[in-house]
Amino acid sequence: MLEIIDYGGGNLGSMTRCLERLDIPYKRVGGSGRSSVSAQPSGNYPLLFPGVGAFGAAMQHLHDRALTDRIRGLVNDGVPYLGVCIGLQVLFESSEEAPDVPGLGLLPGVIKHYRRGKVPQIGWNALKEGPIKLNSALTTNDPLNKASTEENLATLSPLEAKRQALRVFVAQQGESATAYFVNSYYPVPDAPELTLFTADYYGDFCAAAQLIDSQRNITAFQFHPEKSGPFGHQLIQEWMTHVV
Amino acid sequence: MLCKRIIPCLDVANGRTVKGVNFEHLRDMGDPVAMALAYQNQGADELVFLDITASVEDRGTTIQLVQRVARELMIPFTVGGGIRTVDDAYRLLEAGADKVSVNTAAVTNPQLMTDIATAFGNQCCVLAIDARQMAVNATHSSTTPNDHRWAVLTHGGRKVAELDALSWAQQAVTLGAGEILLTSWDKDGTRSGFDIALTQTLATQLSVPVIASGGAHNAQSFVDVFTDGCADAALAASLFHDGDTTVQLLKQTLAAEGIAVRL
Numbered sequence: 001m002l003e004i005i006d007y008g009g010g011n012l013g014s015m016t017r018c019l020e021r022l023d024i025p026y027k028r029v030g031g032s033g034r035s036s037v038s039a040q041p042s043g044n045y046p047l048l049f050p051g052v053g054a055f056g057a058a059m060q061h062l063h064d065r066a067l068t069d070r071i072r073g074l075v076n077d078g079v080p081y082l083g084v085c086i087g088l089q090v091l092f093e094s095s096e097e098a099p100d101v102p103g104l105g106l107l108p109g110v111i112k113h114y115r116r117g118k119v120p121q122i123g124w125n126a127l128k129e130g131p132i133k134l135n136s137a138l139t140t141n142d143p144l145n146k147a148s149t150e151e152n153l154a155t156l157s158p159l160e161a162k163r164q165a166l167r168v169f170v171a172q173q174g175e176s177a178t179a180y181f182v183n184s185y186y187p188v189p190d191a192p193e194l195t196l197f198t199a200d201y202y203g204d205f206c207a208a209a210q211l212i213d214s215q216r217n218i219t220a221f222q223f224h225p226e227k228s229g230p231f232g233h234q235l236i237q238e239w240m241t242h243v244v
Numbered sequence: 245m246l247c248k249r250i251i252p253c254l255d256v257a258n259g260r261t262v263k264g265v266n267f268e269h270l271r272d273m274g275d276p277v278a279m280a281l282a283y284q285n286q287g288a289d290e291l292v293f294l295d296i297t298a299s300v301e302d303r304g305t306t307i308q309l310v311q312r313v314a315r316e317l318m319i320p321f322t323v324g325g326g327i328r329t330v331d332d333a334y335r336l337l338e339a340g341a342d343k344v345s346v347n348t349a350a351v352t353n354p355q356l357m358t359d360i361a362t363a364f365g366n367q368c369c370v371l372a373i374d375a376r377q378m379a380v381n382a383t384h385s386s387t388t389p390n391d392h393r394w395a396v397l398t399h400g401g402r403k404v405a406e407l408d409a410l411s412w413a414q415q416a417v418t419l420g421a422g423e424i425l426l427t428s429w430d431k432d433g434t435r436s437g438f439d440i441a442l443t444q445t446l447a448t449q450l451s452v453p454v455i456a457s458g459g460a461h462n463a464q465s466f467v468d469v470f471t472d473g474c475a476d477a478a479l480a481a482s483l484f485h486d487g488d489t490t491v492q493l494l495k496q497t498l499a500a501e502g503i504a505v506r507l
Contacts, residue, residue: 124247124506178506182367
């Protein structure tokens with residue numbers, strides 16, 4: 001079970017249909033006041049914040065629903081969080097899209113506007129390993145054998161297994177680890193270890209961010225896994241299975 | 245590196261995929277959902293559904309089709325045809341389309357693009373342009389390379405608008421179009437390759453992606469439109485429907501030619 005944040009402006013439907021295809025049950029929370037979706041996040045389930053939209057509007061929505069402190073509190077208490085697109089961007093401290101609006105500040109860094117190429121970036125881009133290299137011992141043992149992945153992850157500490165799970169999965173997908181992006185802005189984390197995957201759009205940028213420590217369990221994608229074919233769907237499943 | 249996109253296009257009417265000549269003598273090509281999933285499995289990067297349903301009453305069928313496609317498809321898709329108001333766009337996006345494309349209605353009422361972009365973001369507002377090469381003095385434009393001029397056609401090609409394709413596209417981008425679906429009326433249906441000069445003119449001068457359409461013949465057509473034409477994506481219909489090639493085979497050829505595609 002997941003709780004999915006119903007930010008009024010986002011295309012929630014594409015994410016809920018994706019969860020339905022994956023047979024992952026969900027509840028809508030934090031919505032626009034209609035009775036079925038007005039509940040606050042409970043903290044009993046992982047939080048998923050999906051959707052396209054503008055940074056300023058998304059933060060305004062969170063403020064209007066008293067969600068900023070609620071989300072900060074839950075994430076700092078260790079409730080697993082998965083952000084997609086705008087759900088990634090609000091984690092950071094600020095965005096060039098709305099310079100006067102502070103973000104949630106759960107990850108140190110800022111959101112910047114692409115200065116080269118066509119904007120928005122629209123289309124499929126290959127995910128690459130971030131600055132923290134994958135322990136090669138985790139994939140050398142028959143990389144296509146899922147059982148061996150689980151065995152390998154089982155040799156790690158629980159925290160380290162969560163940190164490595166998506167890296168191992170993406171490494172094993174090879175060229176199939178290509179995801180659908182629709183974005184004009186991209187994250188620039190303050191610390192290199194926050195970058196889970198990069199992609200190349202006139203230079204490498206942070207395509208996914210992660211912070212997993214003894215207190216927090218944050219994962220966020222700039223791309224749209226719900227629109228990224230079987231690969232994207234499996235990625236969400238991997239997150240549910242190995243990171244949550 | 246961002247991949248070049250291959251986009252099969254399905255004409256739909258009354259909930260079925262159809263094929264016809266100039267929208268007449270429509271032949272039933274099958275269930276759009278089944279075809280969409282087959283293209284997804286071949287490696288299509290996106291799909292476009294063009295609703296050529298004649299009557300307004302039958303548009304409810306299209307909404308139901310969009311809902312069915314959205315439930316099953318795991319890649320993005322655009323729906324175009326007959327979108328005249330922001331409410332029309334809303335109904336399609338609410339049903340699960342990722343983007344809507346507007347054509348004639350945007351010429352009549354350019355504000356429509358701004359309204360769609362303001363409400364839903366410019367990433368889901370696609371302007372479709374049907375462009376036809378004209379004698380140099382036939383339109384009001386000033387300078388484009390090699391004296392190429394392209395007029396904008398509306399109403400399924402039946403009317404010529406007093407617009408130059410490049411200027412119109414540039415205006416559309418400032419109004420809120422996040423992508424241009426550019427069809428060459430001269431090339432469409434000819435199987436003689438994409439219009440490289442037209443595509444290049446727009447693709448190199450616009451700040452948003454350009455999808456080339458019309459004239460796809462073989463893998464070389466795509467190589468040409470991605471390299472010389474600078475297209476960000478390329479669309480074809482009958483080439484794929486007739487089984488002359490598959491998206492997968494096409495992409496393998498493109499990859500061998502050094503073009504970035506998603507395999």
